[in-house]
Amino acid sequence: MLLERRNMEKMGSIKRKVMARQHKAEVMIAGEQLRMRLHDGKLIKDRRYHLRTYPNCFLAQELIDWLISHKEVPDRDTAVQLMQHLMDNDIVHHVCDKRPIFKDAKLLYRFRKDDGTFPFNTEVKVFMRGQRLYEQLVTSRDSILQLREEKGMLYQRSFPGCQLIDWLLQNGEVESRRKGLELCRALLEHGIIQHVSLKHHFFDSGLLYQFCINFRRRRRLSELLNDSEQEEVEGVSQQSQEDHADSPFVLRKTPPVEGNSCFLSVEPSKELKVISSGRRSSLTHQQLNSSGYSSSCPLSSIPVVRCNPKSVLKRHVTCEELLAPGAPFIKRVLTVMGDALGWGFVVRGKSPCYIQAVDPGSPAATAGVKVRQFVCQVNGRSVLHLDYCTLTKLVMTGPRVVVLEVMEPVD
Structure with a gap:
C-alpha cells in the first residue's frame, strides 16, 4: 500500500513537471508569434531615448493599445498581466534590465530574441529541437504520423517509437539508435511527445506515441494567463484534458454526412474508439493544411467513425x-x-x-x-x-x- 502511494506521488510529480514544461513551451510559441506580428506591424523598431538609440524596441503603452485593438485582451490591466507573464518567462525585458515589473507607461521593452539575450538552456534547446522535428514530420511526403490502431483504439497522428528512431537515423538527425533513444526520451520528459495512453516511457519498440503540442496552432495570448491559472489548480483530471473539445488531435463527435463516405477512415461496423492527445490545447488558428488535425470525440463507449466537419455551404455548386x-x-x-x-x-x-x-x-x-x-x-x-x-x-x-x-x- 505504501509502495503504491509512493508510485502515485512520483507519477504525479512527473506529470506536474511535464505540465509546467508544456506551459513554458506554449509561452515560448505565443511569445514568438507575438514578436513576428509586432515586427510586421512596425511596432518593433529602433527608438531614440536620452540621446541613445535602442534597436528593435517597442513602447509599452503602444503595445497595450495594440493588444486591445486586436482583441487579444479585454482591458489594459489584463494586458499588463500578460506582458508581465512574458517577462517572468524571459521572453521580453526592459531595455536596461533594471525594471522587473512591466508598466503601462512610456518605457522601452525588447524581446530577448531580438537582442540575443534569450536563455538557450537545455530545456529551450530540447523544445526547439522538438519543434523542428515536428515541422519536418508534418510536412514530409510519407510522414510516419498516421492514424493507427492499438488495442482496439485509434490514435490520431501517432507513430511507433522504433519508426521515429528509424526516421531520425535516415535523416541524419542522430548518429546511432542509442542517441536516437536518448533524444526521444528527452522529448518525452520535456512534454514534447508522450505515450498515447500515458502508461510508458519512450522505448525503441512498437509502442505508439504522439506529439503533445501542435506547434502550428496560432495561440491566443489570453490562453497563457488561463493556462497559468490552471497550473496552480491541483486535481485536474486527465479525462477532462482528453475530453477538451479543442484538443489539436481530437475528432469532434460529428455524424457522417450521407454520400460523403470518402471521409471515413474506418468501416462503420468496426467498433473502434478514437483517442486524442492528452495535452489540453485550443485550435483557434486553423492552418490551411489542418485537415491533418482532425477533431476527435471524447472517450465513450459509443462506437464512432472519423469524419470531416459538416460543410458550411448552403447548397452544392458546380x-x-x-x-x-x-x-x-x-x-x-x-x-x-x-x-x-x-x-x-x-x-x-x-x-x-x-x-x-x-x-x-x-x-x-x-x-x-x-x-x-x-x-x-x-x-x-x-x-x-x-x-x-x-x-x-x-x-x-x-x-x-x-x-x-x-x-x-x-x-
Whole structure:
C-alpha cells in the first residue's frame, strides 16, 4: 500500500513537471508569434531615448493599445498581466534590465530574441529541437504520423517509437539508435511527445506515441494567463484534458454526412474508439493544411467513425455554375501574406473547393478571405477541378504570399 502511494506521488510529480514544461513551451510559441506580428506591424523598431538609440524596441503603452485593438485582451490591466507573464518567462525585458515589473507607461521593452539575450538552456534547446522535428514530420511526403490502431483504439497522428528512431537515423538527425533513444526520451520528459495512453516511457519498440503540442496552432495570448491559472489548480483530471473539445488531435463527435463516405477512415461496423492527445490545447488558428488535425470525440463507449466537419455551404455548386455568364457570384482577388504559422484558412470540397473556416485573427481574415468563397485560382493557376487535398499541397509548397482568385456568393 505504501509502495503504491509512493508510485502515485512520483507519477504525479512527473506529470506536474511535464505540465509546467508544456506551459513554458506554449509561452515560448505565443511569445514568438507575438514578436513576428509586432515586427510586421512596425511596432518593433529602433527608438531614440536620452540621446541613445535602442534597436528593435517597442513602447509599452503602444503595445497595450495594440493588444486591445486586436482583441487579444479585454482591458489594459489584463494586458499588463500578460506582458508581465512574458517577462517572468524571459521572453521580453526592459531595455536596461533594471525594471522587473512591466508598466503601462512610456518605457522601452525588447524581446530577448531580438537582442540575443534569450536563455538557450537545455530545456529551450530540447523544445526547439522538438519543434523542428515536428515541422519536418508534418510536412514530409510519407510522414510516419498516421492514424493507427492499438488495442482496439485509434490514435490520431501517432507513430511507433522504433519508426521515429528509424526516421531520425535516415535523416541524419542522430548518429546511432542509442542517441536516437536518448533524444526521444528527452522529448518525452520535456512534454514534447508522450505515450498515447500515458502508461510508458519512450522505448525503441512498437509502442505508439504522439506529439503533445501542435506547434502550428496560432495561440491566443489570453490562453497563457488561463493556462497559468490552471497550473496552480491541483486535481485536474486527465479525462477532462482528453475530453477538451479543442484538443489539436481530437475528432469532434460529428455524424457522417450521407454520400460523403470518402471521409471515413474506418468501416462503420468496426467498433473502434478514437483517442486524442492528452495535452489540453485550443485550435483557434486553423492552418490551411489542418485537415491533418482532425477533431476527435471524447472517450465513450459509443462506437464512432472519423469524419470531416459538416460543410458550411448552403447548397452544392458546380464549376459550370460558377463560370456561367450572369451567375450570382462576385469575383475577388485576395493577397494573403502568410506568417510563420501559415495563412489561417481551411479549404474543403472537390471541384470546386470552398473556404470552410477562417481564423478571425489570421492573415487570411485580414486579406478578406471569408467562408463559403469558392477558390478558382491560386497564384495564377486554375484550381477549380482540384480536390482540397491537392489544393492544400499546392499552397503549402508555394511561396509565402498566396494570391487567391475566389468567387463569392451574392447575398
